[in-house]
Amino acid sequence: GQQVMQIPQYQHVQEGEDFTTYCNSSTTLSNIQWYKQRPGGHPVFLIQLVKSGEVKKQKRLTFQFGEAKKNSSLHITATQTTDVGTYFCAGLSNYQLIWGAGTKLIIKP
Amino acid sequence: GAVVSQHPSWVICKSGTSVKIECRSLDFQATTMFWYRQFPKQSLMLMATSNEGSKATYEQGVEKDKFLINHASLTLSTLTVTSAHPEDSSFYICSARPSVWAQVRQHSPLHFGNGTRLTVT
Numbered sequence A: 001g002q003q004v005m006q007i008p009q010y011q012h013v014q015e016g017e018d019f020t021t022y023c024n025s026s027t028t029l030s031n032i033q034w035y036k037q038r039p040g041g042h043p044v045f046l047i048q049l050v051k052s053g054e055v056k057k058q059k060r061l062t063f064q065f066g067e068a069k070k071n072s073s074l075h076i077t078a079t080q081t082t083d084v085g086t087y088f089c090a091g092l093s094n095y096q097l098i099w100g101a102g103t104k105l106i107i108k109p
Numbered sequence B: 001g002a003v004v005s006q007h008p009s010w011v012i013c014k015s016g017t018s019v020k021i022e023c024r025s026l027d028f029q030a031t032t033m034f035w036y037r038q039f040p041k042q043s044l045m046l047m048a049t050s051n052e053g054s055k056a057t058y059e060q061g062v063e064k065d066k067f068l069i070n071h072a073s074l075t076l077s078t079l080t081v082t083s084a085h086p087e088d089s090s091f092y093i094c095s096a097r098p099s100v101w102a103q104v105r106q107h108s109p110l111h112f113g114n115g116t117r118l119t120v121t
Helices: B099-103
Strands: A004-007 A010-013 A019-025 A031-037 A043-049 A055-058 A061-065 A071-076 A085-093 A096-099 A103-107 B004-007 B010-013 B019-025 B032-038 B044-051 B067-073 B076-081 B090-097 B116-120
Touching (some): A010 A019, A031 A071, A043 A055, A043 A061, B010 B019, B019 B032, B019 B116, B032 B067, B032 B076
Parallel strands (some): A010 A103
Antiparallel strands (some): A004 A019, A019 A071, A031 A043, A085 A096, A085 A103, B032 B044, B032 B090, B090 B116
């Protein structure tokens, strides 16, 4: 079946270091959405990418959608404690939203 | 912005009892709502898609007689866990898609409720 692989599962960073999570789909996606879930909370919609090769920025967050519309990445520059949480990608294919497993961002004490 | 209210936020029940969870879209209409289950440190697992005025569509492996879904209005969907057992303990989250996006299916961000943590003893 259709799958969206997301890696890594966890990423430990020092505050101030960068963070990146990657999603790769087995099929071409209509769009890809990114969500953030804080510990104990619910997923919150961050952004949606629709066009091939699209790049969008939200302050320190940069989102990319691959040319083939099968992969995407989220890059956070200079992480802060407020960035802690799990970041999920969700790809839309055949009107179904397929979720990645999530990448948990952990700030080292 | 679009707000989804989910109630209760947590519930403890005894094995064999039923629990109803409500999901309301507060400031928009939602033709479609989704029910997810999330185990600790895992991703969201779609259980079923709830459509206003029609039967819910269940994902493979989800028992429709155990997880009853009712979507009686454009702002309310309910999930009832019937004859709950300890293995049903989990975090249940609903999400809603504003009806206005229904005409443009490619642009459909989801708005999530706060989730319900169910513990069955």
